[in-house]
Amino acid sequence: MMKPKKTPTIQDVARRAEVSAATVSRVLSAPERVSKSTRDRVNAAVRETGYTINQAARSLRLKAARTILMAAPNIGNPYYSTITDAVIIEAAERGYSVMVASSIGDDPNLWLRDYLLSTRADGLLLFDGSLDTNRLHGLGDTGVAMPLVAAYDELPDPKVNSVITDNRAAAKRAVQHLVSLGHRNIGHISVPSRNQNPHERLIGYREAMAEAGLDVRPEWVVAGGYNMPSGHAAAEALLGAKELPTAMFCATDEMALGFMHRLRQAGIECPRDISIIGFDDIAVAEYLDPPLTTMRQPREKIGRMATRTLIDIIEGIASENEPIHVVLTSDLVVRQSTRAI
Amino acid sequence: MMKPKKTPTIQDVARRAEVSAATVSRVLSAPERVSKSTRDRVNAAVRETGYTINQAARSLRLKAARTILMAAPNIGNPYYSTITDAVIIEAAERGYSVMVASSIGDDPNLWLRDYLLSTRADGLLLFDGSLDTNRLHGLGDTGVAMPLVAAYDELPDPKVNSVITDNRAAAKRAVQHLVSLGHRNIGHISVPSRNQNPHERLIGYREAMAEAGLDVRPEWVVAGGYNMPSGHAAAEALLGAKELPTAMFCATDEMALGFMHRLRQAGIECPRDISIIGFDDIAVAEYLDPPLTTMRQPREKIGRMATRTLIDIIEGIASENEPIHVVLTSDLVVRQSTRAI
DNA sequence: TTGTAGGCGTTATCAA
């Protein structure tokens, strides 16, 4: 059994290199301020001792953790995996670590505040539209402003920095695609809104319908909830209607999947009997049968841009006075689940 | 513009409650050691000042970050999302934060070591079989042992704590299911192994074939790579063979999906012409057409158990002398992609 | 270019 030596500190390195701790510190953070010869000696000593900087001490001293916190309603949703990946990579490139939090528990606003006030994280990447950005941003009564970037699929508070895709326009294009194929009876499975307004994708649907001079049949617009079971349930509901639409715009691919699945059980085939378009372009979309037509969300880009923006704000590169709003676009990906009528 | 007040420290609370900082600290960590009256005063002061503990200072003092690091080859893979979720939840229940790292970059072994040595994380949850657990566990020359739990889909180094599923047995059961349906010509798309041995799922396949007295036709065993394109490619390769197997055991659901997709393009329908069984039971599996028969990995359980074990080790609840090995089982989920011949 | 010294906010020890 090897006895665990204490982890070396900057002092150990200093002793070994026969310099002061200050010099070691300089070599590590501003090498150019140290003569080449001592620098080499210090670097050697660092290697020999296996020294690693103690982040806790550093954070305490610097009042910065070089860590960002990513909060999503459920990281468990595959939708976030690509994003998470991008966040980690971008953060790593800037020398930041990433903490993740699932917005569960009593009062997310409360413990998020905790994270940021407690020098655990320097900024917040918010993927959860249900959190109160007002309280978070101003941090309520303490009045300490916290670097924050919102990147969820709803229209965020304009006072808050955000990186989003233009959901309304994308939804419109999805519907227009169906219209261009000759469909006039177009339904929609919507996604719940977390604020008082209807979700942007629902608004886009309505606008596109109106602009095309088409009626929105209330029984063809059914509320979903992001996942496959909700698409399944929507199909169930629709099967009760006297007449089926010829095309459906589903606000997420997962719902499209559940929807299609239930319909097939009832003998209704896509795209033969009904055209279906989804939203997101999740990885499996192109491998489905039929491959799913959808609006592709640039998830990697969302992750990277949001992270970059946040770190820019943390480091003072971006001004904190004017909120930053980045709007990315989604692309129509035509596959085989939609066809001309 | 509200001017950002400094975040309150324990001193501020102490002053306000007219006690010493030590007392405030006690109220926070060992309330029973403080009289009720002062305790109440302190708690009031905490509330009034909006005090939050400074984790950096605390970590420095305690030499513990109450944070664990989760490292996966690519968090981007949806397979990990459920696990990540479980890890976060379990960790939160124990008062730990979760950092995530994707095993990219030059030398993961190096920067992982960094994380742990630098008081950023107290332990490592390893989902990447390609990392060198030997070097990580002993941390090489420094000889500092680090709390580590491996939870990837390969047989880990027996010296390292691990939470895994019994891949070999599960693979055998998958094949046995096909055999029980009357199949004798059974192929396999394997997953790459990261050590010198073949992957456990491949071994299980071979064993089951041998036990059933069936031949393994080399041209029916093709190397895959976890994702859908590799399943696609495997199908491509197989289509070149003079004869097709009547059943295929795919080492992951993603590969099964890609495989099925390519075959369908060639007019080969599942389960009519070929039975397909996957592995993992990813969320979409039951919504596919046909719904996919598969071996379900208890991913949530893996995440929770691994986290629990790691924290037990960190906190000294579990002994660190004898490595802990938890083996979970996978369940066969029969759906419609397999049928009797 | 290098060293000295002080302090970041906590908690553990010891004494009262």
Next chain:
DNA sequence: TTGATAACGCCTACAA
């Protein structure tokens, strides 16, 4: 039960 004090490891004026 409470308080004074020192120390955790680092960085940054300031001084030499």
